[in-house]
Amino acid sequence: DKERVKAFQRAIFETVKKGDIVVDLGTGIGILAFFAVQAGAKRVYAIEQGDIIKIAREIADKNGMSNKIIFLKGDSREISIPEKTDLLISEIIGCFALDEGILELVSDAKERFLKEKGIIIPNSxxxxxxxxxxxxxxxxxxxxxxxxxxxxxxxxxxxxxxxxxxxxxxxxxxxxxxxxxxxxxxxxxxxxxxxxxxxxxxxxxxxxxxxxxxxxxxxxxxxxxxxxxxxxxxxxxxxxxxxxxxxxxxxxxxxxxxxxxxxxxxxxxxxxxxxx
The missing domain is CATH 2.70.160.11 (Hnrnp arginine n-methyltransferase1)
Structure with missing residues (x-):
């Protein structure tokens, strides 16, 4: 889906500042985490429940990004990270926006992972x-x-x-x-x-x-x-x-x-x- 991927890429490059710490909920194959690294993120916590995370790790290795992306397998509500982040990215979006449970997941992640003035993609x-x-x-x-x-x-x-x-x-x-x-x-x-x-x-x-x-x-x-x-x-x-x-x-x-x-x-x- 080029429209979706290109839109997220533009938003990430517009938002990420050099040295930012980022968390990516539902990273899947890792594409948004990779964009965050390309945009200048110091570190990305990429969380994913499915086994596709194994392929995401391989892609990160292949592209020399393993030192900047920490892959975490599991439900984001049951995972902890050791630091607050500047940016929270999530593409857990259904056909009518809310179908995949983005509100509950982002609400939890915002409370536990994001700095007080941190930014969320999507914003609204x-x-x-x-x-x-x-x-x-x-x-x-x-x-x-x-x-x-x-x-x-x-x-x-x-x-x-x-x-x-x-x-x-x-x-x-x-x-x-x-x-x-x-x-x-x-x-x-x-x-x-x-x-x-x-x-x-x-x-x-x-x-x-x-x-x-x-x-x-x-x-x-x-x-x-x-x-x-x-x-x-x-x-x-x-x-x-x-x-x-x-x-x-x-x-x-x-x-x-x-x-x-x-x-x-x-x-x-x-x-x-x-x-x-």
Whole structure:
């Protein structure tokens, strides 16, 4: 995903000062830790739960960075480091920003790892929502389960309508102007749960098949990473929230949507409810 990687690279080079101490949550293959070293970091603590950390170590060796990166395998909430850091980097971002538990992990890391005036990348999120008419996506993900192949799969459909789906969604599918449903400042996380309500005014006669969600992440003062439908495509694409059954709407009808989060272990799942 070039858009994502290039955006983080620009933000890291814009933010890291020579001699900085950095912590990278969910380092994966290590790319953001490597950028931090290239940008002048004195030392990077790269934390990762998965076995991919072994490959990250090999890449660090291959590129002469092993003396500046300390790889730590495990859950960041169960790991300690011996010094406070100037910068906390995390790319634990889901399709609708919060899905991978970034709020809980960053809140813990900020408290234990970051200096009082330390910086976080990303700095903040704006989460957008728009109602949409998207028959093709709905048919592929939901209606398909009604009676395919002469078999009643309705129990599967009941589960499918409570799932979100990463899809490439067009702005032309919107039936109302999108609205910001949530804003998060990672420097000042006070509540790791989300429970927000937003109301839309329908702009044309249409059929509601669900909602489209995406985010804007402010990575640094000069770098914004967006997954909006009218922007460059990223691996996140957009998130489709289906309705139980398509709903016929008239122009100027009002749609109220409530979106909340529930934590399941380390992951976060979304709950959504609508009122017409």
């Amino acid at each position: 999120f704006k989460m957008w929502l728009a109602p949409l008419e998207a028959e093709e996506i709905y048919n592929q993900k939901v209606a398909f389960w009604e009676i395919p192949y002469g078999v009643d799969f309705s129990p599967a459909k009941e589960r499918v309508i409570n799932c979100t789906w990463s899809e490439e969604i067009k702005k032309t599918n919107f039936i109302s102007k999108p609205k910001i449903i949530n804003e998060v400042d990672l420097q000042k996380v006070e509540n790791i749960e989300m429970n927000k309500v937003v109301t839309f005014s329908v702009e044309r006669d249409s059929i509601l098949h669900g909602f489209c969600g995406w985010f804007e992440a402010k990575l640094s003062k000069g770098v914004l990473l967006s997954t909006a439908p009218d922007g460059p495509l990223t691996h996140w694409r957009q998130l489709f929230f289906p309705v139980k059954e398509p709903i016929k709407l008239d122009k100027e009808d009002k749609i109220t949507a409530r979106v909340s989060t529930t934590r399941l272990g380390r992951s976060v799942v979304y709950n959504w409810f609508i009122d017409i």
